[in-house]
Ligand SMILES: [Zn+2]
């Protein structure tokens with residue numbers, strides 16, 4: 001999108017008195033290229049879990065609906081990917097966490113620090129809303145307290161400075177909202193989000209499962225339905241949530257046989273006793289999705305298309321193997337992206353029931 005189009009959009013938004021954050025054109029010659037009349041998925045980070053990778057950042061996806069960005073998960077590296085793509089983090093007014101494992105949220109503090117640096121709080125009353133499972137408030141408060149330490153140093157050179165104030169005298173523009181139940185958990189004039197508790201914590205003792213929650217999200221947009229699995233194992237709840245979705249954005253591990261080989265390798269390399277090996281195998285099979293269990297889930301849910309994320313192929317051949325594995329069960333389009341790939345969901349006005357989902361930027365994704 002060119003600069004004048006953004007200018008017009010911004011003027012139109014202001015004329016309508018809309019309070020959402022419009023995304024301005026990127027600085028330094030980069031192109032934000034957000035589109036006004038569709039829903040776009042920008043894959044900021046497509047890796048799953050530690051260890052950190054050179055080529056893929058930790059999980060983070062930007063859903064852009066009619067030009068308004070929503071961030072889903074915020075792993076380490078999210079801010080760098082936003083800078084690369086030319087989207088100022090402070091223009092993202094709403095962030096959602098699927099769950100609070102470290103690969104999904106430790107990039108939040110960088111995003112918040114960059115937001116805080118760029119928001120002019122004296123003249124700007126905007127809030128940044130952060131939604132997630134129980135403990136999201138604690139996470140956001142801790143992150144703000146953390147960034148308030150270095151920011152206070154600037155304040156010390158200004159008149160009236162006092163030591164020892166709460167949050168070092170800084171006012172937080174961040175508001176946490178905890179998702180404590182299933183059903184519709186968020187609604188605005190563009191999207192509605194329905195949450196379901198998935199099986200990512202299936203092996204956790206029941207008394208702790210009441211405290212720790214892992215969600216999948218179904219997001220209804222004007223252009224179709226996008227479902228994020230977050231991290232999950234096989235789950236009837238996720239099948240129900242994803243039923244008939246236009247796009248299922250899903251985590252995917254290797255196939256069962258390959259996975260067992262990997263588990264044997266890990267056990268031998270780390271000299272795991274049998275119980276440790278069994279525990280790891282159960283975690284991978286019951287709390288994550290292999291290509292087989294994802295294929296079955298996508299097929300049962302009758303989704304229109306499948307987009308991988310939170311996956312760790314080491315090369316193109318492994319990436320293709322993931323697609324082939326899922327294709328044994330699911331016959332719709334399967335896309336295997338790299339970081340910064342973009343996909344657009346739009347509705348053809350002539351056939352308003354049918355959504356088109358296609359690659360619309362960078363185009364490095366494998367597809368079949
Ligand atoms: Zn994860």
Ligand SMILES: [Zn+2]
Pocket residue numbers: 099101200231
């Ligand atoms: Zn996880």
